[in-house]
Amino acid sequence: MQIVGAIASKWRFSSIPNIEESNFNKILERFYGLGVKGLTKENIQNSLDGRIANSTAPVIVKINIGTINSKDIPGIDDVINRIKSLEGRNSYTKETISHMLKKVDQEEVRYISFEDINTRGLTGAKYGQSHSKKDTWGIYAYNKGVHFEESDESIETSRGGSHGVGKIASNAASDLHLMYFANCDEYGEQHLGGTVQLIEHMFNQHCYRSTGYFADQKMENGTSKFYPYENKFHSVFEKKTRGLKIIIPYLRDEFDNEDEIIKTVCDSFFISILDGRLKVYVNDHVINADTLENYLKDSRYYIQEISDMKKVFTPLYVKTFKNEMPKNIVVSNGDKDFHFKLYFKYDEAILKGRVAIVRTIGMKIEDFSVKSYATKPYNAVLIGDLEEDGYLKSLENESHTKISAEDIKDLKLKRQATRFINNLSNAIADIIDKEMKKNNPTDGVMDTKDLLYIMESEFKQDLSNAYGAVKINKGKQVVKARDVTPKTDPKKKGTKKCTVKLKNTGIKRTRRNNPTGTADELQESGTETYSVSPNLVERLILKNNEFIQFNFKDISELKNTTSCNLSFNIIDGMGEEYKNEFKLKENYSAVIDNNTGSSCVIDNESIKNVSIKDGVVKLKLDLKPYYNRALKFIYYVEV
DSSP states (O other), rough: OOOOOTOOOSSSEEEEEOOOOOOOOHHHEEEEEEHHHHHHHHHHHHHTTBBOOHHHHHEEEEEEEEEEGGSSSSTTHHHHHHHHHHHSSHHHHHHHHHHHHTTTTEEEEEEEEEEEESBOOOOGGGGGGOOOTTTTHHHHHSSSSSOOOOOHHHHHOOOOOOOSSSSHHHHHHHOEEEEEEEOOOOOOOEEEEEEEESEEEEHHHHEEEEEEHHHHHHETTEEEEEEEEEEOOOOGGGGSSSEEEEEESSSSSSGGOOHHHHHHHHHHHHHHHHSSEEEEETTTTEEEETTTHHTTTTTTSSSSOGGOOOSSSHHHHHHHHHHSSEEEEEESSOOEEEEEEEEEOOOOOSOEEEEEEEESSSOOEEEEEETTTTSSSSSEEEEEHHHHHHHHHBBBBBTTOOOOOOTSHHHHHHHHHHHHHHHHHHHHHHHEEEHHHHSSSOOOOOHHHHHHHHHHHHHHHHHHSSSEEEEEEGOEEEEOOOOOEEOOTTTSSSEEOOOOOOOOOEEEOOOOOOOOHHHHHHHHOOOOOOEEEEEEEEEEEETEEEEEEEEEETGGGTTTOOEEEEEEEEEOOOOOOOOOOEEEEEEEEEETTTTEEEEEOOOTEEEEEOOTTTTTTEEEEOOTOOOOOOOOOEEEEEE
C-alpha cells in the first residue's frame, strides 16, 4: 500500500482508492464519554504496565496541565490543513468538524501531559515500523487494536491493558483528536511520535485513511516504512529520563479539571498508592502513601459524612483495607474455583453497600453492587492473586470500569462468566448476612401485648387532644371535631385566629411507576398513587418489630376508602430518593395489619390490601436480622 504525504509535512496518512467510511472512530466517542476520569485511569494504568521488572522503586507519574503557544506544537499546520479539508457526510461528523474548525485559530492552547518514571519506555524506536515482538515502539506507534504481549506470562497477566485501544483515550481528550508520545529508552535515545484521528478524506486530489502518524517516511527495499523523529522539539514534548510521556494539546475544556484528576487517582489507584507501588504528581500536588488520606479527609474532594456517601466510597475502602483482616472466599465459574481476599467492614451508618474489585496492579475496576444488597450497611475490597487477576482481566470492558459477560462471544465462556459474577455476588451476600446477624442479635421472644396497649393508648390520647368529645348516656363518648371556624379578634380588626392550629399535612398525586399494573389498566380501574407527607406517618422500631401508623382522617382524596396498597422508597439525608433499591421481602419476614390482625401479602414491592379503619392504617412489620435500622423512607399509597 502506498503511503503518501506532502513533501514538507511531518504527518503521514495512508492513501486509499476511495472514501468508504465517513464516521469518526467510535471508540473516540466512548472515551470522550468517560471524561477526564477515563483519560487519567487509562494513562496511569499504562504506566503501571510499563514498570521495570524486579524493580522495587515505585512507578512515578507526573501529570501537568498548562498552556503552550500553538506554533510550538510539532507539525500543527499540517494537521490543521487536513482538518480544513474534511467533509462531513452526516450530522455527527459535520458537528465534530465544525467544532474542530472553531479551535484551529487559537494562538495559545491548553495541554495535559502524563510522564512516567521508573518505567521501561518503548524499545526499538530507531528501527521504526518494525514487526519484531521485541520492538514495542512499532506496535504502540503504528498499530491500532493490539498491544504488546509480555514474554513473561505472570507479567502479562497482571497488566491492566488488554484491548489495545488505550491510545485513543488520549486522542478523545483533544479538540483536534491529537496526541503525541515522547519516549526515552534504556539507552537514553529520545524520540517523538504522535497520532491524529480524523475521518477518511480528500486532500490534494488524493483519498486518505482517517489516522495520521507523526512520523518520518523512508523507502527500504521498495517498501515504505515509518520512522520516529529524534526529539528536538519544545520543552513540553521533552522526555529525558527512561519512560514514556503522553502530551495532549488542544485539551478539551471539560477535561481541564485538576480536582477530578486528583480524585480519579485516589479512587482508582488507592491500593497501589498505599502499597508504595505508585506515586502521582498532579501539578503541585503529591499523592503517595503518606499523603493519600489527606486528600480523602479534605471536603474539597470527598464528602466526609458516611451517611451522605452515595456514589464515591474511596474513604471507606481505604479505612477497610487498612484496618480489617481479610476473609477468604472461593468463587466458581462452573469450571474452575477462584480464591480471593475480601476486606470487609459492617457499619450501620453506611446507606449504600459496595465492593471495590481491584486488579493485582492496584487498580480498581468497579464499585461492585451485590445483587439485592445495594442498601445494606457495609463496604469491602476484593483482591485475588495472579490466576484470579487473569480471569478478571478477561471479564473487563475496554475502559477497565466493569466486569461483565456482555462482550464475550464464545457461548461457553459467556455462561461461565455469568455464573462467576452471580456466584461472586452470592458469596459476598453470605458474608453480609452473617455480619448483619452478628451485629443485630436476637434477644429471645418479646411479649408485645403491653407495648401495643401503650401505643394504642397513646394514639387515642393524641386523637383526644386534637378532637372534642361529646358525652352520651352511660358515660360513653363519641368524637366530634372541634370548631375551627376562623374567629375575629375583637381587639384587632381585620385579623383572624383559629382555636386549633392547622397542621401542614396531606398527600400528593404522583406519576410514580405504579406497582400493580400497566398505566392503561390503572387508568381504566381508576387507581391513583399518592406520596404521603411525613406529617401523616408515625414510625417506631422496637427490637425485631417496626410499627407504622398512617393518619388519613383529614385527607379528602381517601374519604370513604377502606383499603389501600403501600410501597416504600429509600430517601437520604439530602432528600434524594432511591427508587427500587429497597426490597420488602428481603427486609421483612411478615407484615401484620393491626386493624384486622391478619397478615398482608407482599407482591411486586407493594404491601397489598391494607385496611383503612376510621381513616387510620396500622402496620406491624417483623424485621429480618440484617434490616438496616438507619434507613429513612418516603411512602406511597395506592387506592
